[in-house]
Amino acid sequence: MPKPIIHIEDVHKHFGRIHALRGINLDVHVGEVVVILGPSGSGKSTLLRCINHLEVYDHGKIIVDGIPLKTAKDINVVRREVGMVFQSFNLFAHMTALENLTLAQRMVRKRTKAEAQKIAMELLTKVGITEKAHSYPAQLSGGQQQRVAIARALAMNPKIMLFDEPTSALDPEMIKEVLDVMLTLAKEGMTMVVVSHEMGFARAAASRAIFMDEGQIVEEGKPETLFSTPTQERTKLFLSKVLQI
Amino acid sequence: MPSDGFFRNLVKTFQKKPPDLAEQPPTPKLDFILGAEPREKLDPWWWLVAAVFVLLVLLMALKPDPYWDIFLFVRDGLAITVELTAISFVFIIIVGLIGGLGRIAKNPVVHFIATIYVEVIRGIPLLVQLIWWYFAAPALIKSIGEAIHFDAMANYRANPIFLAVVGLVICYGAYMAEIFRAGIQSIPKGQMEASRSLGMTYMQSMIYVILPQAIRVVLPPVGNEFIMLLKDTSLVSVVAVADLTRRGREFMASHFNPLEVWTLIALLYLILTLVSARFIAWLEKRRKY
Numbered sequence: 001m002p003k004p005i006i007h008i009e010d011v012h013k014h015f016g017r018i019h020a021l022r023g024i025n026l027d028v029h030v031g032e033v034v035v036i037l038g039p040s041g042s043g044k045s046t047l048l049r050c051i052n053h054l055e056v057y058d059h060g061k062i063i064v065d066g067i068p069l070k071t072a073k074d075i076n077v078v079r080r081e082v083g084m085v086f087q088s089f090n091l092f093a094h095m096t097a098l099e100n101l102t103l104a105q106r107m108v109r110k111r112t113k114a115e116a117q118k119i120a121m122e123l124l125t126k127v128g129i130t131e132k133a134h135s136y137p138a139q140l141s142g143g144q145q146q147r148v149a150i151a152r153a154l155a156m157n158p159k160i161m162l163f164d165e166p167t168s169a170l171d172p173e174m175i176k177e178v179l180d181v182m183l184t185l186a187k188e189g190m191t192m193v194v195v196s197h198e199m200g201f202a203r204a205a206a207s208r209a210i211f212m213d214e215g216q217i218v219e220e221g222k223p224e225t226l227f228s229t230p231t232q233e234r235t236k237l238f239l240s241k242v243l244q245i
Numbered sequence: 246m247p248s249d250g251f252f253r254n255l256v257k258t259f260q261k262k263p264p265d266l267a268e269q270p271p272t273p274k275l276d277f278i279l280g281a282e283p284r285e286k287l288d289p290w291w292w293l294v295a296a297v298f299v300l301l302v303l304l305m306a307l308k309p310d311p312y313w314d315i316f317l318f319v320r321d322g323l324a325i326t327v328e329l330t331a332i333s334f335v336f337i338i339i340v341g342l343i344g345g346l347g348r349i350a351k352n353p354v355v356h357f358i359a360t361i362y363v364e365v366i367r368g369i370p371l372l373v374q375l376i377w378w379y380f381a382a383p384a385l386i387k388s389i390g391e392a393i394h395f396d397a398m399a400n401y402r403a404n405p406i407f408l409a410v411v412g413l414v415i416c417y418g419a420y421m422a423e424i425f426r427a428g429i430q431s432i433p434k435g436q437m438e439a440s441r442s443l444g445m446t447y448m449q450s451m452i453y454v455i456l457p458q459a460i461r462v463v464l465p466p467v468g469n470e471f472i473m474l475l476k477d478t479s480l481v482s483v484v485a486v487a488d489l490t491r492r493g494r495e496f497m498a499s500h501f502n503p504l505e506v507w508t509l510i511a512l513l514y515l516i517l518t519l520v521s522a523r524f525i526a527w528l529e530k531r532r533k534y
Binding site: 052054086088103107152 | 435438439442445453454
């Protein structure tokens with residue numbers, strides 16, 4: 001077995017009195033697509049945010065691409081290899097789509113303007129919104145904004161992509177356009193950790209599904225197996241509610 | 246928030262076919278002929294500026310004695326007032342930005358210093374501060390100089406304009422720090438997170454992502470501060486600065502015509518603040534997203 005690209009060992013996280021993560025152990029290997037699901041407040045977003053150190057964990061160990069986060073001298077070295085897509089898109093509101101894609105390339109990857117724009121246009125083509133390159137986020141639909149956000153993360157050539165409920169803030173008719181982009185990425189072999197309740201996506205793309213509750217990993221397995229024959233009561237209860245909809 | 250620019254762009258997108266980027270270089274900002282730009286509607290409040298200006302000119306032309314005489318006498322004071330405001334304001338922005346960043350800093354020492362600064366300075370009247378800087382600070386410097394036998398300090402002579410700028414900058418900087426803090430905090434947290442998640446440093450994120458958006462938010466209150474500063478510079482007349490107000494008092498002392506002097510001084514301040522207000526309004530309209 002090769003070394004995992006993300007290694008999480010006995011991670012704990014508190015928010016004041018709330019014990020949000022209670023001893024998480026998880027390994028993700030190159031090319032894997034891991035989908036994390038669970039009720040709200042189960043700690044799945046917190047776990048994801050710990051992986052690129054947007055949240056600082058209190059105890060345990062996270063090693064990303066060979067670098068232990070707690071003792072990393074420069075956390076930005078890790079972050080540039082880990083793309084993150086947020087529920088609320090978080091596109092830079094004062095910049096056009098194209099500028100959103102080029103800023104970090106130039107600041108962090110030190111690419112020239114022309115180089116960065118070339119890469120940006122290729123990625124905008126890939127996510128299918130070339131014609132909106134010069135639009136501001138406020139002029140784009142939610143689905144378009146999220147596709148720009150994915151392209152923005154990809155422009156850094158990350159080794160890992162993290163998705164934090166990428167479709168939860170979208171109108172139903174826009175969910176598919178975002179999931180399609182994610183499916184393509186998964187097929188290309190991108191290592192992905194996705195917090196999402198999109199069962200269709202999990203079935204089609206995920207190599208593993210993880211069910212979290214109350215800050216712990218309750219159960220994990222192949223998405224098909226986990227969804228059809230869950231072994232834990234909590235998983236069954238949760239899935240019965242989600243699948244009813 | 247849909248601004249005029251937004252709607253204009255929206256109309257444009259409907260009028261034009263989407264530009265084919267493969268063929269067309271990305272120069273969307275110049276899609277009208279130079280020299281034939283669509284004319285902005287003139288801000289109607291310019292009429293008020295014009296009215297006050299005409300009133301001033303009429304007073305001075307029709308009754309040169311005393312109005313034109315007063316104007317000639319106080320015009321160097323007018324220049325001092327404008328210079329004092331402009332120079333102070335530049336430093337106020339710098340102090341305010343540093344103070345505002347200090348107020349949101351995670352480092353407890355930095356945060357403590359910035360907070361003490363804001364709380365203490367905001368609690369003391371500006372006039373008292375100006376008097377302190379002009380009378381108390383030089384006395385303090387002299388006594389320290391004498392105690393340590395350092396001649397340059399012992400023989401310190403107060404420069405009224407310099408100390409007035411110091412007083413204004415330190416006082417207004419505290420208010421400006423709070424404005425900048427509020428402006429920065431009004432930008433959603435996700436903007437900083439997105440920027441940091443791309444590997445940019447805190448400073449890069451501040452400079453390229455947060456501050457450009459915060460400027461839009463703070464522009465109205467910063468403009469407000471500018472106009473207040475312009476008026477508050479009249480307080481420096483108490484600490485030996487020959488500004489517009491002090492020159493007015495000097496003229497009145499020798500000519501005994503308070504009505505004419507203070508009407509003209511008031512109109513001169515008014516024209517300055519009204520023009521500033523129009524300039525600020527123009528800046529606010531220029532935002533592009």
